[in-house]
Amino acid sequence: MNGFPTFYIKAMIKNPIFFIYISFVLFFVYFIKGSLHITIFEFVRLFFHGYICSNLFLLISTAWVISKRYESLVFLERDVLKKQWKLLFSAFIISSVVALLPMAAMLAFKNPLTDGSFLWKGLVHFFILWTLSNMLAATIGTTIGILVQHRASILLSLLLYGYFLWKSINTTITYQQKLLNIFDDYMQVETNTMSGTIFNLNYFLDKLFLILLMLFLLLITYSVYRKKKTAYILLAVLALLAMKGVVIYGEKHVQKIRAYPTAEFAHVPYAVQTYKMDLALTNRLKNTAELEMSFSSAGDAINLLLDDCFTIDSVKVNDSPVKYSHKNNLLKIDVPYRPNETKKIVVSYEGDVQLEDDLGVLTYYVTSDAVNLPGWLFAWYPAMPEPKPSYYDVRLDASAKIYSNLGIFTGETERKGETSSLSLFAGQYQTLTDNGVTYILPIDAHLDVFQSSLKGLINQAAKARHRTLSASDLQSLQNRAYKTVIVGSWPNGLDDEGLRLVGDTLIVNDSNY
Amino acid sequence: MGNHLSIENVSFSYGKNVVLDNISFACRDGITALLGNNGAGKTTLMNLLTGLKKPSRGRIMLNGIDLLKTKPYPIDQVGYLPQTFDMYGNVTGYDLLSYVFDLKKIKTNKKETIDEIVERFHLGPVIHQRIGKYSGGYKRRLGIAQAVIGKPTLLIIDEPTAGLDPEERAQFRSYLSEISNDAITLISTHIIEDVELYSQQIIILKDHSIAFDGSVAEMISESIPYIRTLETDFSTLMALRKKVTVIEEKRLSTDRYKIRFIKNEQDVADSYQEKEISLENAYIYFQNR
Structure with a gap:
């Protein structure tokens, strides 16, 4: 042939x-x-x-x-x-x-x-x-x-x-x-089982870099064996510059997990009573979050956490557009409030969620089939650090099955309930049930091994001198007062025992068990 | 009508070093032997004919087509067997012939064409073996087979029988005679015996130019008047060596020698002209005149 x-x-x-x-x-x-x-x-x-x-x-x-x-x-x-x-x-x-x-x-x-x-x-x-x-x-x-x-x-x-x-x-x-x-x-770095490899911009830039490297080598041979040597040398230099361009562009677009500004939230005179969300998860996150907020004293601006990976389309207070700023993961809404007042705040935003930890491991992500959004750590919706329980009414549209502390979302689903934060997870999961507890675990996990590990983690938390778990949460864990266990992923160095109890849902860090 | 190759005023230099100086000759179907001492420019001329080098001036016309201006170079019309034909040892002869068939973009049925070539050059027993296992003779046959596949009009063969044993050389000569019937076959060689047996035209390159262009008979007849024979003793032979170019010596007895030498202005007493000389004698004459 x-x-x-x-x-x-x-x-x-x-x-x-x-x-x-x-x-x-x-x-x-x-x-x-x-x-x-x-x-x-x-x-x-x-x-x-x-x-x-x-x-x-x-x-x-x-x-x-x-x-x-x-x-x-x-x-x-x-x-x-x-x-x-x-x-x-x-x-x-x-x-x-x-x-x-x-x-x-x-x-x-x-x-x-x-x-x-x-x-x-x-x-x-x-x-x-x-x-x-x-x-x-x-x-x-x-x-x-x-x-x-x-x-x-x-x-x-x-x-x-x-x-x-x-x-x-x-x-x-x-x-x-x-x-x-x-x-x-x-x-060299073990990643979580649930996400698999994510074909994101960095992935394609990584492969583009290798292709440019090959092109550079080929152009060198062309510059030696072809008549238009100068032209091929110039093209080889261009390939090198393009490689450098990939490095610069990629470094600029890498999203890193940054510490949130918590000082702004000391003694704030407001709280979110209800959340109503219209959320779509594809390869990016798009949300319209309606917050009903109550105020205990007067002030000029409302501060809420919202990660910088999102771009805000509009902010409305009581149906009127208002001025706002969004930087350093802080959404500042310039609106005065009085004591005992309630306001309806609607924030429309969207963005790619591909945040890496210090080791360069993709930690918080949203793709069409893998999602990791631990709500108490990652401000994927306007919230306050260590929030009090609010009422959530969430309509979610996603192609993947989404596990959350409000229940499971499949296709276009609406879920309601009271919780202190909303966490969403999707990916390579299996669902197992034992003694009335639903376990949503990575596909490689064995229930008995997991349960034994979990027991060890709880015992370890009970013995720890400094722990982030409250005494009541610890008591609940020891009494197995949870109905659902979900394995999620968040940075290992947060000194949080790798456990988080949100209502009757226990969320366990993948790298801890 | 037949095929026609003409080399017209071809020159080639490496910088200031002239390798070929205004060479012109023509040849038709049959074997044309290209003779010349080392450095005479034979290999360069072969490289020019195969298009691997470009002359500084002149043109090479094959059946009215300028070989050097044809893009791409018409490898379907020219077959080439280099002096050292070697190949990846791990492919078979059939793999090679198949690849050459593809490269030459031959229009005929591939299997039939290769089978015919295999049969013609008696490659059957080895054609599906790795080339690394071939004897020198089989390798040479495969070399000529890859050169003639597609029936090129010009065949360029460098030292075709070098390294072959006498039986293989005889066989190879018969192949060359057969394929040269309808192709211009230009052979560069050092083996005068081969030339005498199959060449219809001889071209001698000397000092970057053509020293002779003609048939075997013409080469001999042109040389005969200048070659003398003498029977003499050893001391006379030693003295003669300083005066003339001795081209052949044959020891007849303990102190008797029959020698042939190229005549110069002064004739040597008792020397005579023979009716027949060898082509080798004639070649040496052309190289030394």
């Missing part, structure tokens, strides 16, 4: 190294297939030995094939750059076919609770990581092979690849470090 690089595929795979490569891939699949019982994403994260093995095979074989300059092929092929593209195409085909082995294992041994959308996400995430790292290796191999035209090109290619490997396994997590990591960004 014309155009299909059968010849080079055969030149690359008809040797013992290919069989060693396949054997290693199978061995690594077998070695970590147990991680598939956790999630597919855990398998993808731990499979980096397989990626390295595959990268090395393609790096060495492409460098070897292209560095061989047989006169008869030089005459027939004419253009060494076309040969480079043929080899890259061959590498892509080999990579794609071999990818079927781990992908088949992922399908065969996956956690049976894996939802269809997460299965596809896991497979696509694996294929992207596998293909991009393999193509980078092949690009390094062919580029060095073309430039050096000697067997030494294999060694030089290994050195250049080694640099990226070193950057990938380095534990320092800066944004640039993440971009230079050619495998899973969370290779």
Whole structure:
């Protein structure tokens, strides 16, 4: 078949190294297939030995094939750059076919609770990581092979690849470090089971960076072998600048969890009596929150927490638009109030929720199938720190099943009830019931193990000298006075025992149990 | 009508170093042998014909088409077998022929074309084996097979029988004779014996120019008047070596030698002109005249 690089595929795979490569891939699949019982994403994260093995095979074989300059092929092929593209195409085909082995294992041994959308996400995430790292290796191999035209090109290619490997396994997590990591960004940091990999802007910037890196290498060969050398050098410089641009743009758009300004809320003379929300969760959060507030003394402005990741469309007080400011996670509404007055405040806002903790792990997020919004920690709606119980009337539209301390939302649902904060969760969850308690746990959790861990956590909290849990909450936990347990995720260093009792719902931090 | 190749006023230099200086010759179907000492410019001329190098001036016309101006270079009309034909050892001969078929964009049925070539060059026993396992003879046959696939009008072959044993050389010569029936076959070689057996035209390159362009018979007949034969003793032979270019020595007995040398202005007593000389004698004459 014309155009299909059968010849080079055969030149690359008809040797013992290919069989060693396949054997290693199978061995690594077998070695970590147990991680598939956790999630597919855990398998993808731990499979980096397989990626390295595959990268090395393609790096060495492409460098070897292209560095061989047989006169008869030089005459027939004419253009060494076309040969480079043929080899890259061959590498892509080999990579794609071999990818079927781990992908088949992922399908065969996956956690049976894996939802269809997460299965596809896991497979696509694996294929992207596998293909991009393999193509980078092949690009390094062919580029060095073309430039050096000697067997030494294999060694030089290994050195250049080694640099990226070193950057990938380095534990320092800066944004640039993440971009230079050619495998899973969370290779060194364990993430939560519920979210899976999230295809957000950072994910695409990360992959764009690798594509630009490959383009840069290819343009170097073009600048050597094509007549318009200056033009290709300029394009290579542009590719480098674009890589730098990705770093700058990405760093600017990374949302980090910041401490909220709590000082402004000391002795405020107001409280939220009721919340009425019209909430939509897609890949972003859109909400119209209607707050009925009561005031015990006079003042000029109302302060409420609302994270900076949101953009406010309008703020109305008693149906009239008012002046407001929104910075440093503080929504300040310029409206005077008097004692014993009540006001209806409507805040319409929306935004992407992709907040990372200090380690660069995505912690608070909203996607079409994964949500993590612990309401007492993350101001995803206008609220006050440590709020008193309010009445909530929430109409929620989401494609995923949303678990909350007000109950479960499926599709377009309305839920009502009194609570001090509203927390929403979605993702790879399983629902189990035991002794009248509903447990909403990650799909890899075993109920008995979880219950034992929870008991340990409660005992630990009871013994702790400084704890955030109130004595009554602790008593409730010890008496098992909760009806629902949900595992969520929030930063581990908050010194909060990893437990939060909200009404009759106990929320447990994923990293604590 | 047949095919026609003409090299017209071709020159090539590496900087100030002239490699080919205003070369012109023409050839038709059949074997044309390109002879010349090392550094005479044979390889450069081959590279110009294969389009891998561009001449500083002149043109190369194949059947009225300027080879150097045709983009892309017509690899479907030109076959090339380099002196050292080597290939990835892990692919089979069939893989290679199939790839060359694709590269040349040949319109005929692929399997039939390759099968025919395999049969023609007796590659059947090895065609599905890895090239790394081929003997020198099979590798050379595969080399010529990849060159002739698609029936090119011009075949450029560098040292076709170098490294082959006598039996393989004889076989290879018969292949060349067969394929040159309907293709211009330009062969660069050092093996004069081969040239004598199959070439219809000889071109000798010397000092970056053409020293001879003609047939084997013409080359010999042009040389005969300048080559003398003498039977002499060792001391006379030693003295003669300082005066003339001795091109052949044959020891007849302990102190008797029959020598051939290129005649200069002064004739040597008792020397004579023979009716027949070898092509090698003629070649050396052209290189030394």
